[in-house]
Amino acid sequence: MSRQDHIREFAAKALSEGRVDYFIGWKQGYNSSEMVPAFVKDPAQVDELVWNPLCHHNLVTFVKRNMPDPAGAKIGLCVKGCDSRTLVALLQEQLVDKEKLYVVGVPCDGIIDRRKLEKQFKAEIIDVAFPDKGQVVVTTAKGETKEFAQDEVLLESCKRCRYPNPLYADDTAGPLVEEPDREQAPDFSDLAEYENLSDEDKQAFLERVYSTCIRCFACIHVCPVCVCWDRCVNRSRQPEWVEQKVDTKENLFFQMIHMFHVAGRCPSCGACDRACPVEIPLYLLHRKMNKEIYDMFRFEPGVKLDEKPVFQVFDLNDPFGD
């Protein structure tokens, strides 16, 4: 039985038993190269749910404050390993009610970076197929077909994933995948290129990539651990902490606030990065923050339910940093 079949079965059972009001999984979007969040209310509709390496959306977004409709609804949802860490982060802070959730964990072999695929073609991608495990076949509107190995086109966040199996789930869709060796410290070698830049070059790099920001706020709305919603400092007018003006300095300032506000709760799932319509590499700074926190406190966000987020703990032995 495939993971997809497991998901459908768990969803149908939870819906027909009345355990949930609706179940959130993934389904096909406007074509077979795009998967989107699916909200299923009727057990007869569970066949629209799919599982494949395009299911990138972190569905925990839809259980955070102000998202459930009606408020207080009992919700079933699927989580991958990284998604489960954002859920654990919310649970650690009691920002969601465990009793209202039914969680199906989906062990994950890595998600495809669709933007990487897009860059390979000028024509529109209309289909992405997975004929064999680890094999990705892309078709464009012009009829071009190109094959990739899944490992070549993975999301950055998947390449060094330490938690491919969900850390919190009521049921699990199929067998667990092989766990990486967690005795080793997390591998942040992907940050070396950025870290090796001089201060001036870092500044120039950040200004260049953030200059395209249009302040649509997709990054913070999609962020599962960003919960202020309509009370976000970036929207406040009185006092006006951040100017509404769209320019590089203000854009960067706004993103820095986001980064610091989710520090210690953000496991760098990359949802912000994928939501950004102008392709700002938001993942980079969040990952950098994860590294700083690990180096200083040996803390990984969203891993243990009974752990407190690092910035909610005061410890006299905490290091001061540089």
Place this chain on the structure above:
Amino acid sequence: MAAKFLKQEDLPAFLAHLAKSARVIAPVKTDGLVQFEPWTPEKQVELEVLLAKQSPKEWVFPQTEKYLEFKYGKVMPEGSGEAVADASENAAESVPQPTVEVEVRNEAPAQVIFGLRPCDARGFTQMDQVFGGYGGFYFDPFYNARRAATTLLVVACAEPRSTCFCTAVGGCPAGREGADAIFIPVEGGFVVETLTEKGESTAAFSGLTEASEAQKAQAADMEAQAIGKVGAPFTLEGLRDHLHDNIDDPRWRDLCMRCISCGTCTYVCPSCYCFSINDELVESTGERYRVWDNCFNPIYTEETSGHNPRAEKFKRFRNRFSHKFWYYPDKYDSLLCSGCGRCIMHCPTRIDIREVLRVMGTAPETAFSQASRPTEAKAAAPTQAEGKEA
């Protein structure tokens, strides 16, 4: 009208010719991202990627537009001496009077936008209604100054995307509406048709030749084929009335479930025009600017009292479609959508406007059987309750 021909390899020379008398804005690729930017000879125009990330709206209706500068001061009443800078004076008979100097900024350099698509040009004509004083409403001097100084050189779409739906909203992959000239891709270059005086004078380039009969026939053929490639995903017929009648329909709540209430769809849209106004004041000197705002912003409709008539996500979601296809047409006799499909492509959860209009463009009982959706009645209850409160 006499059609001309521009060879593909003469395009940079043509743009350089345009750049002599105006700023040229064209789609160029930077870091893998295609955006409309000021063109310079070292930049290559990217026309193979059908749609730039955003429409060229920004160049006529900038996201951030400073339009006033002001300075507060104090002046002594007549006969009591010079103006003073600070407010420390407090003599009873000579109280300083506050003054404010205001300077209006309205810069509208001549510009040519090349390489926008027919849907992008149509976005401008739709926005023109709201800023242009249509029906006796407000005439916006800033938008109109830029608009008058802008020439639109449209490139027709030979290969529409699967997300395109211009024909469903009355447009066409080679639509002329709003264009000053249209460039139709044919073998080895473009057949150029000038459509307005502005287009005529702008496109007066010595490198253009008369288009041959074969090239004109090829252009007509391309146009006919492109039209056939755009789907008809919903019908406008009856849509306005259905949106009106379905305002309390629970299907709105279902359709918006995956919406994250960001503003992406509105900021990539060629015709969304909402903005807010801000003052920045540092000591006594300030500026007033407007920035794009959007109806998905949770505080967009929040009133000073704290009441928000669109506090819930589904109401904001419903507004976007109702505005474009119901109340804007009622007020300005124009749709507010040109079918570019950018909102579908760039929505973080790929919400499909075509699906929304297909569903909401029907009466409730025909789209879904209410009986087969047990939780719907439950979801509908709060809406009715709110209706009573209001």
